[in-house]
Amino acid sequence: xxxxxxxxxxxxxxxxxxxxxxxxxxxxxxxxxxxxxxxxxxxxxxxxxxxxxxxxxxxxxxxxxxxxxxxxxxxxxxxxxxxxxxxxxxxxxxxxxxxxxxxxxxxxxxxxxxxxxxxxxxxxxxxxxxxxxxxxxxxxxxxxxxxxxxxxxxxxxxxxxxxxxxxxxxxxxxxxxxxxxxxxxxxxxxxxxxxxxxxxxxxxxxxxxxxxxxxxxxxxxxxxxxxxxxxxxxxxxxxxxxxxxxxxxxxxxxxxxxxxxxxxxxxxxxxxxxxxxxxxxxxxxxxxxxxxxxxxxxxxxxxxxxxxxxxxxxxxxxxxxxxxxxxxxxxxxxxxxxxxxxxxxxxxxxxxxxxxxxx
DNA sequence: TAAACGTGGTG
DNA sequence: TCACCAAGTTT
Numbered sequence: 001x002x003x004x005x006x007x008x009x010x011x012x013x014x015x016x017x018x019x020x021x022x023x024x025x026x027x028x029x030x031x032x033x034x035x036x037x038x039x040x041x042x043x044x045x046x047x048x049x050x051x052x053x054x055x056x057x058x059x060x061x062x063x064x065x066x067x068x069x070x071x072x073x074x075x076x077x078x079x080x081x082x083x084x085x086x087x088x089x090x091x092x093x094x095x096x097x098x099x100x101x102x103x104x105x106x107x108x109x110x111x112x113x114x115x116x117x118x119x120x121x122x123x124x125x126x127x128x129x130x131x132x133x134x135x136x137x138x139x140x141x142x143x144x145x146x147x148x149x150x151x152x153x154x155x156x157x158x159x160x161x162x163x164x165x166x167x168x169x170x171x172x173x174x175x176x177x178x179x180x181x182x183x184x185x186x187x188x189x190x191x192x193x194x195x196x197x198x199x200x201x202x203x204x205x206x207x208x209x210x211x212x213x214x215x216x217x218x219x220x221x222x223x224x225x226x227x228x229x230x231x232x233x234x235x236x237x238x239x240x241x242x243x244x245x246x247x248x249x250x251x252x253x254x255x256x257x258x259x260x261x262x263x264x265x266x267x268x269x270x271x272x273x274x275x276x277x278x279x280x281x282x283x284x285x286x287x288x289x290x291x292x293x294x295x296x297x298x299x300x301x302x303x304x305x306x307x308x309x310x311x312x313x314x315x316x317x318x319x320x321x322x323x324x325x326x327x328x329x330x331x332x333x334x335x336x337x338x339x340x341x342x343x344x345x346x347x348x349x350x351x352x353x354x355x356x357x358x359x
Numbered sequence: 360t361a362a363a364c365g366t367g368g369t370g
Numbered sequence: 371t372c373a374c375c376a377a378g379t380t381t
Contacts, residue, residue: 044377051367051376088380123381142377154361162360189377198375199370230362256381258364305372306365347366 012177012184014207019187022194024049027056029186034108034133035066041125042089049193056086066106069097078261078344087344092120106320110134128185132314137181139172141165144192149175150224151196154213158227230308236273237313238280240266241298241352242289245322247334248358250343254331260308263343265315266332273301277316285329293320304348315352 023029024050028040039059043052058080063069063296069077074094080091100106108129109115116126127140139145146159149171157164179183195206203215214220242249242265250263268280277286278296298315305311320326328334335343341359353359 046364046376046378047366048368048376083366085367086378088364089378092379120379124378128377140377143375144377160361193377256363260364266377304365305367306363308363 008175011175011208015187015191016177016180016183018195019183021189023186023190027053032133034129036060037129037132038108038121038125039093042120043084044095045089045125046086048333052084055081066097066100066108068275069094070101074261075344076342079342082262082344082350083347086262087259089120095119096121108133111136112138114196121294124202131181131185135182137176137178139169139176140189141168141172142187142192144190144196145172145188146224147198148188148192150197151214151220152208152212154223155216156223156225159224160226164225171233183288232308232310234310234312236270237311238268238270238274238277239264239313239315240268240277240286240289240318241315241326241356242266242318242320242326243358244320244324244326248337248340249326249328249332249334250340251332258309259346261344262346262349264346264349266329273312274314287324289318289320292324292326293318295319298352300355302348302352311348313348315356317356 026040031037040052040056043055043059043097061202062080063072063077072094074091075340077094078087078090081087084090084298099118109118110130110153111134112123112126115121116123117124117128120127124140124142127136127138128142130136130138131140141149143159146168149155149168150157150159151213153171155167155171157167159165159168175184186258195201199221201220203209203212203220206212206215209215248265250265252263253261253266268283268286270280274280276297277283277290280286295316295318300315302315303310304313324333337358340353345353350359
């Protein structure tokens with residue numbers, strides 16, 4: 001392991017030198033504004049820089065300050081987040097913006113400990129903001145940093161278990177630079193993102209290949225250790241897109257399930273694939289609706305992959321004449337085309353509406 | 360505390 | 371095609 005202050009000092013010098021030569025000039029690195037740093041960190045959680053960057057720019061244009069975000073409707077925030085996934089990030093961010101305005105007069109807490117009490121801020125994000133915006137000497141340990149530490153220092157603890165996280169945190173504490181913690185954290189993250197990459201790292205040009213455990217024993221592919229293996233569940237969703245004039249019947253998803261806060265259509269889930277709506281149980285209301293208009297099956301069966309679910313999704317498009325009065329199930333309402341466009345929707349719903357030439 | 364939460368890129 | 375992964379957090 002590494003505990004000798006001289007070795008730590010040498011490690012930090014090499015790391016910083018690598019960073020100064022190789023880092024990307026990312027937008028959120030050009031500022032110490034905690035709001036901007038916070039925004040970037042939330043967006044980047046489990047998200048690639050390339051995917052997140054356009055959202056960072058959009059959010060800053062629409063909500064330049066924490067006050068603007070606090071004043072926004074949650075629905076609009078979610079709409080701007082549409083397509084990024086993990087939507088609780090957007091809901092929590094909006095909630096936290098309001099809290100920062102109402103409780104702290106728009107100023108962010110300045111330590112990792114106090115930041116971590118805010119919704120959506122865990123250990124990593126709190127430490128990142130505390131060091132980048134306020135210069136606190138706390139280690140921000142994200143997936144990149146776990147990888148770098150486990151490989152260089154040969155740490156085989158499971159990075160996803162609480163036990164393992166403690167071990168990594170210990171090592172990180174001995175490593176962090178107290179002269180320039182912000183650059184140290186940025187450098188560790190960037191080093192993992194650019195040099196010590198998950199697959200096929202080019203160790204021949206690595207400044208640490210003289211001390212790296214993984215390189216010495218050729219176990220780059222075995223580190224870091226992640227014990228978790230996830231099982232994917234199949235789900236069969238049958239959506240009914242009820243249209244009247246240019247209006248669509250949509251509902252806000254409010255259950256403890258996927259896509260909370262986003263809008264979709266009348267949904268009947270089944271245990272297996274069904275070929276026709278008649279096969280769906282509990283469809284008396286459906287039959288009434290179908291009698292009023294015409295129904296067509298959207299030809300494509302959509303397969304939509306989530307982290308823990310494989311969605312098999314069939315859509316039926318139900319067109320009802322405007323002369324027919326329609327009794328919608330509770331919580332489902334008609335929205336004009338304009339409104340449908342501005343509602344936050346799962347990317348799957350948005351895709352179908354576009355492929356079916358509605359949007 | 361293990362499981363759940365999205366989407367898109369990659370080999 | 372598909373498993374894996376990408377600046378994690380919540381419950």
